[in-house]
Amino acid sequence: MLDAMTDASALTIGDVRDAHDRIRPHVRRTPVLRSDYLDALTGAALHFKCENLQEAGAFKVRGATNAVFGLDDALAEKGVCTHSSGNHALSLAWAAGRRGIPCNVVMPRTAPEAKKDAVRRYGGTITECDPSTSSREAVFAEVQAATGGAFVHPYNDPRVICGQATCALEMLEQVEGLEAVVAPIGGGGMISGTCLTLSNLAPEIAVFAAEPLNADDAARSLQAGRIIADDAPETVADGLKVPLKENTWHFVSRFVTDIPTATEEEIVDAMKLAWKHLRVVMEPSSAVALAVVLKHRARFAGKRVGVIVTGGNVDLDRLPWMAG
């Protein structure tokens, strides 16, 4: 079994298959949905891999479950802890609940209520911090010292990257002839997992990361050839504010074709369009992928494209296209 200290560059497709076997009793094989309307609009054959339909509403259950169920009993006893803007926090709480171990999470106080509610519903304990990377890391150090739980980083962790990599593994089984895959990028966990799987099994498939223009640190990193981190970007895509770290940079720098961006308005428009025509509840962070496919039409038109719908945890009383 991998541990948190393994170098992500050492990960193999065998590790991904092991992760898939480990998590299969717990997470769903999510469906791939289609929309003729969105195909016509984009000129592409879009295949939406709906991780929002996981029980906890996010792909993050894959990595969290892989990490939680990979702990040996002695380590597991003290539980797990993490910091997260939301979906990793609730996914880790969900996975810890299934194993019956404690889970402590540090979340920005501005995180969506729907995500905080879910952490509590799954039995997790929340400590709030300010909405900046610096505050998050400081508060987390205190929580970890007090609880002694095993730290499961939301993305800079080989166990987590391997778990997220199982999504692309399923998509390859579900869809033939994919030519490109698009997924949102925040810290880069899903994109890294996608690169890990595709670079081994289907290197002909181009991987695009989709990022909010307001939090385009990954796009600037790719251009600069080194990690650029912003402390507290502002975007409706609340899951995508965090910076790359060395383990995800490994994959992003080597295997990502490009990181196109979309504006806040384009993200909200794409979200509403997806709710209307795909008829699934997708959160703003997920809609960034569709937004870039719509905006950068020429990159995707005529192609068979996999679009990873990363999560569906939304405050239904505060939808971003509603005034006030």
Added chain:
Amino acid sequence: MLDAMTDASALTIGDVRDAHDRIRPHVRRTPVLRSDYLDALTGAALHFKCENLQEAGAFKVRGATNAVFGLDDALAEKGVCTHSSGNHALSLAWAAGRRGIPCNVVMPRTAPEAKKDAVRRYGGTITECDPSTSSREAVFAEVQAATGGAFVHPYNDPRVICGQATCALEMLEQVEGLEAVVAPIGGGGMISGTCLTLSNLAPEIAVFAAEPLNADDAARSLQAGRIIADDAPETVADGLKVPLKENTWHFVSRFVTDIPTATEEEIVDAMKLAWKHLRVVMEPSSAVALAVVLKHRARFAGKRVGVIVTGGNVDLDRLPWMAG
């Protein structure tokens, strides 16, 4: 091929299989989704057959496609026409568009804008009427006389009932050991199709129809042993305002176990709960099924239950749990 005049009591499971072969190139085999949270809440094992994930967002495409593609070329030339509160209208327009024939529909002016927009997007022509059965029928007579199109009734039509019956056929293939199926009832097309399939292939499965208390004409009909029709009931479940007719009464009176009801508040609560935990966009009419499972817990707890999610066409700017 069946025609509109066939007596529904003569329908066989062979007709359903023929319909399935006829529509398969056009409609989706929709997925069955699960929610551990909703299972825990209801004590039942709920299997949601998501017809809202059809391209046109409603199970009605099954019956409409079966009728449209069953027309001989001479009849098809003049197109089709119908009256409908929404989903049958847009589904018929969609099916007619696929065959390249005209479609004229009469819709109440109070129908959701999302449904009217979809009719137009699919190339249908709308004539508006008042929101009562009497106005609808009067305006429709004029439209039919003017266009000469083949009338495809939204539910009192054997071709339509046979098409809707294909949903239960798929569900039997997708889910083992079902003990009950719940679907909303308006005019009774989906329920009749469900009864047609299950009474032939799995008569041990109980069929429950779910109805808004504010439009409980089917429940009162079942109690009285004859069709009772209201002219203009008021409910948020806009798809369920129409009365039973002889072809659907045939199935409802013989094969439906019971018709439990739910209040407007219970329907909206169930709708929001489904969006939150199942993470699909389901319209109020569809949420009635979940609402009765929640309300009449003892009828379903401990059982494997199929819940037919009938549609997902909602005005996203006017959600019923939002004030104003």
